[in-house]
Amino acid sequence: MPVSRKPLADAGSIVPSHTHALREHRSMTRPRPGIIGVVLGLAGMTLLVPRAAAQEVCAGCHQEVASAFTNTDHGRTFAADRVYQSASCSNCHAGAAEHISSGASTKPLNPATAQAADANAVCLSCHEQKPTHASWQGSAHQLAGVRCATCHDVHVPHDGTAVTSDRLPGVGATTETCLQCHGAMRAALNARSTHPLRDGQMDCASCHDPHGTTGEKLLRQASVNDLCYSCHQNTRGPFLWEHAPVREDCATCHRPHGSNYPSLLQARITQLCQSCHQQGRHQTLASLPASVWVANKACVNCHSQIHGSNHPSGPLFQR
Ligand code: HEC
Ligand code: HEC
Ligand code: HEC
Ligand code: HEC
Ligand code: HEC
Ligand code: HEC
Numbered sequence: 001m002p003v004s005r006k007p008l009a010d011a012g013s014i015v016p017s018h019t020h021a022l023r024e025h026r027s028m029t030r031p032r033p034g035i036i037g038v039v040l041g042l043a044g045m046t047l048l049v050p051r052a053a054a055q056e057v058c059a060g061c062h063q064e065v066a067s068a069f070t071n072t073d074h075g076r077t078f079a080a081d082r083v084y085q086s087a088s089c090s091n092c093h094a095g096a097a098e099h100i101s102s103g104a105s106t107k108p109l110n111p112a113t114a115q116a117a118d119a120n121a122v123c124l125s126c127h128e129q130k131p132t133h134a135s136w137q138g139s140a141h142q143l144a145g146v147r148c149a150t151c152h153d154v155h156v157p158h159d160g161t162a163v164t165s166d167r168l169p170g171v172g173a174t175t176e177t178c179l180q181c182h183g184a185m186r187a188a189l190n191a192r193s194t195h196p197l198r199d200g201q202m203d204c205a206s207c208h209d210p211h212g213t214t215g216e217k218l219l220r221q222a223s224v225n226d227l228c229y230s231c232h233q234n235t236r237g238p239f240l241w242e243h244a245p246v247r248e249d250c251a252t253c254h255r256p257h258g259s260n261y262p263s264l265l266q267a268r269i270t271q272l273c274q275s276c277h278q279q280g281r282h283q284t285l286a287s288l289p290a291s292v293w294v295a296n297k298a299c300v301n302c303h304s305q306i307h308g309s310n311h312p313s314g315p316l317f318q319r
């Protein structure tokens with residue numbers, strides 16, 4: 001079901017620039033003429049056979065696939081950009097020459113089913129130089145043998161919407177793609193308090209870079225807090241009165257993927273605060289139902305500036 005993605009007020013960096021890909025491809029590795037040369041040579045053509053003619057040969061038997069390909073970013077770029085004038089089907093389907101000369105009794109490489117290392121080498125032959133793939137080697141996904149083609153169906157033209165996941169087919173498809181393997185996350189997304197993933201305002205890739213990062217857990221920023229600050233700037237401070245755990249790790253109190261407590265909290269507020277503040281200057285009688293200690297926002301009824309305060313008399317985060 002298509003969903004619209006609203007621009008977000010407090011979340012300027014949610015949507016990575018749609019244009020960065022266009023900028024970056026200038027710095028990509030040139031397609032390896034070796035592969036094409038061998039393939040086309042065996043197919044009885046010369047190195048200088050234009051891309052269009054090479055695709056024609058394949059189109060003879062794979063007409064639907066070949067004509068759909070011309071509308072993909074690859075197809076369009078191969079057709080329009082001189083750097084890729086000799087790039088063609090066989091750049092991703094090594095062994096295509098034998099495939100043709102054997103009358104299809106041998107199959108060419110299919111990046112969706114080949115050994116992960118071989119499959120990904122095909123894609124990386126052009127994409128490795130992109131800054132976005134600098135951390136792929138050694139990333140959790142690379143080590144686990146996840147293929148580029150599991151997430152990217154390059155034969156399906158995307159719908160062209162300028163949203164995060166427009167390189168995956170279908171708006172909102174990124175989250176669904178991730179959940180295919182990370183099914184345990186689905187429960188969190190259906191919790192009472194969540195980030196707006198279900199309506200497609202955000203997706204898993206808003207916080208994670210599936211291609212690898214220099215920090216932990218494929219997070220887009222160096223630390224959990226830097227990640228949260230990138231959208232929740234009002235919690236960054238600096239504050240006159242800092243609340244120590246906020247500076248340390250937002251995830252001490254919040255579950256980024258979802259929680260059945262309000263505001264993505266790890267626990268009921270009273271419990272959460274009392275896990276560190278057992279004895280206050282005021283004795284908190286959290287066991288009394290409907291008391292000011294537990295009702296409504298509980299401790300935060302009074303200590304409302306829980307992330308820090310800039311008020312001269314705010315050391316207790318009450319203002
Ligand atoms: C003479 C007809 C013919 C030509 C020309 C041809 N193919 Fe094929 N191709 C086939 C047949 C038949 C299959 C097997 C389909 C099947 O098993 O479902 C196939 C399968 C494939 C597959 C799937 C392999 C897999 O793992 O399932 C790919 C990819 C492929 N061809 C790419 C190409 C490319 C690229 C070219 C051009 C360089 C090309 N083909 C030219 C007939 C052809
Ligand atoms: C950028 C890399 C790339 C290029 C270029 C490319 N393909 Fe593919 N092709 C793939 C990937 C990845 C798959 C696996 C798709 C999947 O099943 O997810 C695939 C699958 C296929 C299949 C099997 C389809 C099926 O439904 O089983 C055929 C046939 C095929 N490609 C033919 C072609 C032809 C013909 C061209 C040129 C017109 C071409 N490919 C260009 C990457 C590419
Ligand atoms: C011959 C070089 C070449 C190869 C091989 C190649 N790409 Fe690309 N790819 C490009 C170019 C050129 C673009 C155009 C957009 C850009 O400049 O980023 C592109 C764009 C993309 C995009 C963004 C646009 C879109 O299509 O949605 C994705 C995703 C992508 N490639 C994935 C792959 C995957 C996965 C493979 C391996 C199956 C692969 N590429 C193989 C050159 C290549
Ligand atoms: C786990 C899923 C997943 C895997 C595996 C994956 N990608 Fe992506 N890719 C995405 C998502 C989601 C986006 C869009 C968000 C973004 O820009 O990071 C994307 C964006 C891209 C883009 C366009 C933006 C850019 O960075 O230039 C390219 C090109 C690309 N991927 C290529 C690849 C290649 C090559 C591989 C394998 C080395 C790969 N991807 C592996 C999910 C994946
Ligand atoms: C093909 C299956 C597959 C897909 C699709 C997939 N992942 Fe993964 N992912 C894995 C495996 C396997 C691991 C490593 C084992 C683990 O930690 O569970 C992993 C690990 C991770 C980790 C933990 C990294 C770490 O350092 O511990 C994160 C975060 C992650 N994936 C996010 C994503 C996101 C976001 C997407 C969608 C863009 C996605 N994954 C899509 C299979 C997948
Ligand atoms: C708002 C940001 C955010 C979003 C959106 C998000 N994550 Fe995460 N994710 C995090 C943070 C922060 C961590 C590391 C802290 C932690 O362990 O809780 C993490 C950790 C993970 C891990 C590693 C878990 C572990 O226990 O090591 C996986 C896997 C993961 N996320 C997958 C996903 C998937 C799949 C989605 C989409 C359904 C997603 N994330 C959406 C912020 C996010």
Ligand code: HEC
Binds near residue numbers: 013201207256265
């Ligand atoms: C990519 C931007 C982005 C990142 C990164 C991000 N958030 Fe959010 N966050 C949002 C948006 C958008 C909302 C929904 C705001 C709204 O509905 O007004 C939200 C809402 C929240 C809420 C309120 C939830 C509720 O039920 O009211 C909390 C708490 C929160 N985020 C904490 C975090 C924490 C902690 C991190 C870091 C792990 C984080 N966020 C990272 C964009 C982001």
Ligand code: HEC
Binds near residue numbers: 225229247250297306
């Ligand atoms: C000591 C526990 C604690 C820590 C640590 C913490 N928070 Fe919160 N946060 C709360 C509580 C309690 C609420 C609910 C406040 C309310 O309902 O008025 C909340 C609410 C929020 C909200 C939603 C309401 C709002 O104020 O916009 C966001 C967003 C948020 N926190 C982000 C963060 C970020 C980002 C960090 C890390 C920099 C962080 N929090 C660290 C306790 C904490």
Ligand code: HEC
Binds near residue numbers: 243273
């Ligand atoms: C992970 C532990 C932790 C959690 C959870 C936590 N705090 Fe704190 N809090 C601290 C620390 C550490 C200080 C600084 C204490 C100091 O400097 O002596 C502090 C300081 C305070 C202060 C300032 C008074 C003082 O003693 O300095 C108030 C008020 C406060 N917290 C309220 C709360 C409330 C309300 C919650 C629940 C929303 C909460 N805290 C959750 C660790 C925590």
Ligand code: HEC
Binds near residue numbers: 273277281299
């Ligand atoms: C009705 C308002 C109110 C509520 C509700 C409230 N507090 Fe307080 N809190 C105060 C006031 C006022 C002070 C200052 C007391 C003083 O100076 O004697 C204070 C002081 C504190 C202090 C710092 C004093 C100390 O112990 O060193 C902490 C920590 C604290 N509260 C934690 C909590 C926690 C945890 C809860 C929830 C269980 C909570 N408060 C609920 C009003 C409240």
